């Protein structure tokens with residue numbers, strides 16, 4: 418993988434990923450992780466400062482966007498995973514059993530879907546900023562940009578907090594069930610896409626140290642001042658799972 422500018426990305430074929438820059442956004446990090454684990458090469462473009470050109474090129478207002486050859490751009494996590502599975506690479510990231518596959522997509526939706534864990538954390542980081550004049554959560558200008566775009570209202574904070582805590586608990590219980598059956602990952606002895614989603618989202622609630630996750634100081638400060646009840650709700654098993662994923666499968670230091 419290498420970073421290129423948008424002109425170079427547009428002029429080439431193969432796999433191009435537009436990703437969120439300067440922040441370990443779980444959607445973008447997971448999209449990269451899918452192709453990294455598969456060993457499929459790609460070039461990456463940071464959404465900023467190219468956002469307007471990205472919109473013209475892909476029709477998308479945010480990241481990630483996966484563009485493969487002349488095919489329509491894919492922006493949703495499930496479509497990006499489907500593209501990865503079609504391209505193949507060195508491993509499949511979708512479980513073979515029907516039950517496990519249904520569970521994978523259900524849990525992935527809890528993590529990355531609208532209103533899911535990642536979404537709720539984003540709202541809480543906006544809320545922290547708005548209620549402290551930017552001292553906690555996102556810096557004030559980032560919060561004012563994200564608030565209308567992703568549906569922030571002060572009375573949505575309590576729901577986002579409950580939802581984030583509930584999904585963290587759900588992920589912890591699912592991992593425990595698998596670990597009781599003797600497995601290291603959600604569905605056996607090899608990671609699937611769900612393991613990537615869980616690790617990348619856990620990293621925004623409990624961030625890896627700067628050597629592993631070298632983000633700008635204001636971004637680290639935002640994650641470290643996330644609602645404490647949410648930070649305290651990360652099950653130990655989920656932290657250990659995050660560490661295992663980054664130690665054995667996902668590239669470090671993270672790139673964004």
Ligand SMILES: N[C@@H](CCC(=O)N[C@@H](CS)C(=O)NCC(=O)O)C(=O)O
Nearest residue numbers: 437442444478479480481492493494
């Ligand atoms: N469409 C994505 C969701 C992507 C998403 O929420 N992206 C945010 C993550 S930080 C983003 O790009 N924010 C920056 C912006 O909106 O400018 C999916 O369903 O997988």
